[in-house]
Amino acid sequence: MPIPELMAGWQRFRTGRFEQQRELMERIAREGQRPNVLMIACCDSRVDPAIVFDCDPGSLFVVRNVANLVPPCEGAGSYHGTSAGVEFAVSVLGVQHVVVLGHSRCGGIASLLAGPPATEEPMRFVAQWLEIAQEARTAALTPPGLDAIERANLCERLAIRLSLRNLETFPAVRSRIERGQLHLHGWHYDLHGGMLTVLDAATQRFVPVEG
Ligand SMILES: [Zn+2]
Structure with missing residues (x-):
């Protein structure tokens, strides 16, 4: 543009x-601002949370990164942009919901599965960032008989579940969940048709939202 x-x-x-x-x-x-939702979404230009969910300014606190990943809570000593966003949204703004929003055809997840694209300069940051989801990669490569799109779709969903687990390693997140003040959600947006599926906590499966 x-x-x-x-x-x-x-x-x-x-x-x-x-x-x-x-x-x-x-x-x-x-x-x-007094948003009550933190949304962790991908940098992908096709998945703008405020557009997809038709939100007014002030209603969504959004952290975007490559492949919408949440790292585990780790000590200081490095630069933790996503963790800083989680900390600010939960501890300062007091959001009541955290949504990890994955999406289909995610370039980050494709890189996780197949390796980063060839570039003029060696990629220094993307591959290391994607290591957060290594466990999702391994699990997505295991089932036989999936085509590339099905495998990517599986990996996108496994990475969402992993990020939700990592969120719970933040003490501020865990304590608020235990007090019933914070709720976690895993959603997956399909670029084709704009459909949304959400993670069902009981079955750990993604189910379509009517709409
Ligand atoms: Zn993406």
Whole structure:
């Protein structure tokens, strides 16, 4: 998208939606944000949570990273962008829900399964980041008879479950879950048809949402 198109888009937003929702915009600017959902989504340009879930500004706190992964809670000494987002959303904003939103045709998960794409410079960060989901990769490569898309789909879902487990390694998350103040959700968005499936906690299977 050329930069002038972005500027034209901002003009439309400024004179359109911003004006239509001026009261909301002024209130969230004045009073601060109070989202009750943290959504951890992929960087993928096709999966913008605010668009997919038709949300107003101020309602979703979003952390996006390659393949929507949550690392386990680890000590300081490195740069933990996603963990910082989780900490801020849970401990400061007091969100009541955390959603890990995966999606079909995820390039990050494809790289996890097949290795990173060839690049001019050696990839330094993506492969290491994807190591978080190594367990999901191994499990997705195990069942025989899946085609590439089915295997990727399985890996995307296994990675969501793994990220939910990793979320529970954060003491602030665990204590709030135990007190009933925080609820975790694993969702998977299908780019084809825009369908959504959600992880059923009892069966650990993804079930379609009617809509
Ligand atoms: Zn992705």
